[in-house]
Amino acid sequence: MANTELAGTGVGQLNGNPRQIVKPRRIPRRLKIYGYNLITLGIFFLVWYGIQSSTTSSYFPTIGGVERAAIGLVTRGDIQGFSLVQHAWASSVRVFAGFGLALVMGVTLGLLMGLYPFIYENSKVIIEPIRFIPPIAWIPMSMVLLRGFTRYVFIIWVGAFFPIFISVLTSIPRVETILKDSVKVYGGSRWDILKRIVIPSVTPEILAGARIGLGDSWMCIVAAEMIGGEPIGAGRLILKYADLLNMNAVVVGMILIGIIGFACNELVLQIEKRLFRWRSQITL
Amino acid sequence: MPVGKLKIEIDVAHSYDSLMVLDHMQFDVYENEFFCILGPSGCGKTTMANLIAGLLKPSVGSVKLDGELVNPQKHNISYVFQARSCLPWRTVKDNVRIALEIKGISGPIAEEKIANVLQIVGLQGFADYYPNQISGGMKQRVAIARAFCVEGDLLILDEPFSSLDAQTRYVMQMEVLKICEKMKRTVIFITNNIEESVFLADRLIVLSSVPARIIKEINVKFSKPRNVTHPDFLQLRTSISNLSEIAQDAAGGSR
Numbered sequence: 001m002a003n004t005e006l007a008g009t010g011v012g013q014l015n016g017n018p019r020q021i022v023k024p025r026r027i028p029r030r031l032k033i034y035g036y037n038l039i040t041l042g043i044f045f046l047v048w049y050g051i052q053s054s055t056t057s058s059y060f061p062t063i064g065g066v067e068r069a070a071i072g073l074v075t076r077g078d079i080q081g082f083s084l085v086q087h088a089w090a091s092s093v094r095v096f097a098g099f100g101l102a103l104v105m106g107v108t109l110g111l112l113m114g115l116y117p118f119i120y121e122n123s124k125v126i127i128e129p130i131r132f133i134p135p136i137a138w139i140p141m142s143m144v145l146l147r148g149f150t151r152y153v154f155i156i157w158v159g160a161f162f163p164i165f166i167s168v169l170t171s172i173p174r175v176e177t178i179l180k181d182s183v184k185v186y187g188g189s190r191w192d193i194l195k196r197i198v199i200p201s202v203t204p205e206i207l208a209g210a211r212i213g214l215g216d217s218w219m220c221i222v223a224a225e226m227i228g229g230e231p232i233g234a235g236r237l238i239l240k241y242a243d244l245l246n247m248n249a250v251v252v253g254m255i256l257i258g259i260i261g262f263a264c265n266e267l268v269l270q271i272e273k274r275l276f277r278w279r280s281q282i283t284l
Numbered sequence: 285m286p287v288g289k290l291k292i293e294i295d296v297a298h299s300y301d302s303l304m305v306l307d308h309m310q311f312d313v314y315e316n317e318f319f320c321i322l323g324p325s326g327c328g329k330t331t332m333a334n335l336i337a338g339l340l341k342p343s344v345g346s347v348k349l350d351g352e353l354v355n356p357q358k359h360n361i362s363y364v365f366q367a368r369s370c371l372p373w374r375t376v377k378d379n380v381r382i383a384l385e386i387k388g389i390s391g392p393i394a395e396e397k398i399a400n401v402l403q404i405v406g407l408q409g410f411a412d413y414y415p416n417q418i419s420g421g422m423k424q425r426v427a428i429a430r431a432f433c434v435e436g437d438l439l440i441l442d443e444p445f446s447s448l449d450a451q452t453r454y455v456m457q458m459e460v461l462k463i464c465e466k467m468k469r470t471v472i473f474i475t476n477n478i479e480e481s482v483f484l485a486d487r488l489i490v491l492s493s494v495p496a497r498i499i500k501e502i503n504v505k506f507s508k509p510r511n512v513t514h515p516d517f518l519q520l521r522t523s524i525s526n527l528s529e530i531a532q533d534a535a536g537g538s539r
Contacts, residue, residue, distance in 0.1 A: 182369045185337050186386045186434065187357040196382060200373045278373045278414040 065248035066255075073252055078240060082232050088256060090232040091221050094149070098156025098224075099217045103210055106161050110168025110206075115194070120169065131166070135159045135220045139227050152224045152233075159220035160213035167209025171202040204276050211268045218261035234260070291315045291470045292354075292438065296335055296345035298328070305331050307495040308345075313472060318464060320481040321474045323491030324528065329474045330366065332496070333442040336472060337363050349437060359438065360387070362431035362469075366443040370415040370423050377402070377411040380430045387434060401433040404463055421452040425459075432463060439469045443476065457483060461509055478524050482517060483510050490527055499527055 113120035225235030241249035305328040334340040
């Protein structure tokens with residue numbers, strides 16, 4: 001009797017009352033992400049410990065050794081007396097100078113050549129090969145022709161300029177024609193189209209290119225500081241201790257660069273998220 | 285029977301490279317009339333719309349608005365595109381505003397126009413939403429609102445409802461009629477749906493498939509809003525449908 005009534009209703013029944021659907025208590029997503037990241041970190045340390053225990057090389061950086069080196073560097077500074085903060089600051093200034101210049105030039109030239117493709121088409125034979133020369137290959141030239149701060153800035157610029165330039169260049173033809181037509185049909189001039197459609201359209205891609213460029217800049221810092229004349233800089237720190245075969249301190253230097261790069265990247269990502277709310281629903 | 289004075293004179297033929305899209309098309313549109321261009325998909329209707337709007341220059345011939353060559357920078361033309369034309373980085377309100385910005389209208393007058401037109405299309409509650417937060421039908425309503433907030437010489441709608449579901453389509457057809465009733469405009473409405481054209485048009489032309497020619501020009505005399513189940517309506521619809529079939533057969537040989 002009850003069965004025939006219930007058959008086909010599709011509703012869960014318990015003693016004749018519709019079953020209450022109990023939602024499982026949800027852990028906030030952010031907390032979940034932090035939690036999983038901590039687990040990943042833990043696994044990393046486990047693996048590191050595993051390798052350091054099994055390796056025979058006396059130069060292998062150990063967890064304890066790196067910790068001691070880090071404390072030493074923070075409290076006493078390096079062998080020449082420079083503190084970690086000074087190193088970090090010096091590198092940051094160089095990166096931001098090189099990156100800043102690359103950003104301005106990359107966006108300007110990218111916009112110019114994107115809007116007037118014939119310039120790019122006709123100068124491809126110069127631009128493209130240069131694009132593929134890695135920053136490190138520029139080191140001999142920069143050693144001979146440049147001095148001091150400009151040497152650093154130049155190498156970093158080479159690393160950052162091309163990702164940004166290409167990002168901007170390729171994003172311009174992708175602006176949807178229908179949006180340009182929307183402005184055109186209401187009587188918009190070329191300037192109107194540029195200001196109201198092209199620029200807002202490509203800004204997300206400029207920022208994405210900038211984020212990549214910034215990352216590349218940080219990756220060039222070691223190469224740049226290898227050849228630079230000054231004794232401060234995160235890259236220089238690594239090389240100083242590499243000369244002394246002190247791998248623990250080298251790892252501290254590497255971590256320093258990694259952390260600063262990561263922080264920069266996250267900063268730009270957060271800016272992107274806030275600026276481009278219109279792109280997708282914010283879920284965090 | 286022409287309604288008022290001559291507004292638009294069209295006498296064009298158009299080809300893309302070697303592909304002739306519009307075979308000699310000559311027709312006129314009169315002020316404040318609701319004019320439909322009906323044709324199968326791919327027959328060059330959008331090309332026609334772009335030529336009329338001045339976005340494209342005809343290979344041969346000209347489009348004249350009020351006696352002068354059509355020029356979007358000079359004339360006030362509004363266009364509702366077939367595809368979504370909402371700027372994704374602007375809110376609904378700002379999307380409507382862009383037409384006014386280009387025309388140089390700002391301040392409280394502009395705000396009033398925007399509020400008014402959003403009210404008419406029923407989006408007043410969504411003024412601060414972004415396009416990715418609203419449905420397809422609503423996006424098209426934004427485009428329509430944008431088209432109506434500018435005092436226009438001409439309003440062109442290029443298959444604006446073809447990407448919407450059937451129910452939304454009926455609602456939107458009624459809305460367009462309602463708006464045009466309120467705000468007198470010369471309207472050119474392009475569609476491939478026979479019922480839609482008979483429902484909306486004062487006068488319509490039927491096009492063949494590419495290269496497009498005018499097969500027939502029809503005056504629709506029924507009073508609006510029209511009853512789609514009325515025998516006269518259905519008879520007209522059937523006769524147009526037969527026309528199109530004949531045209532398809534005729535064109536079929538040349539494809």
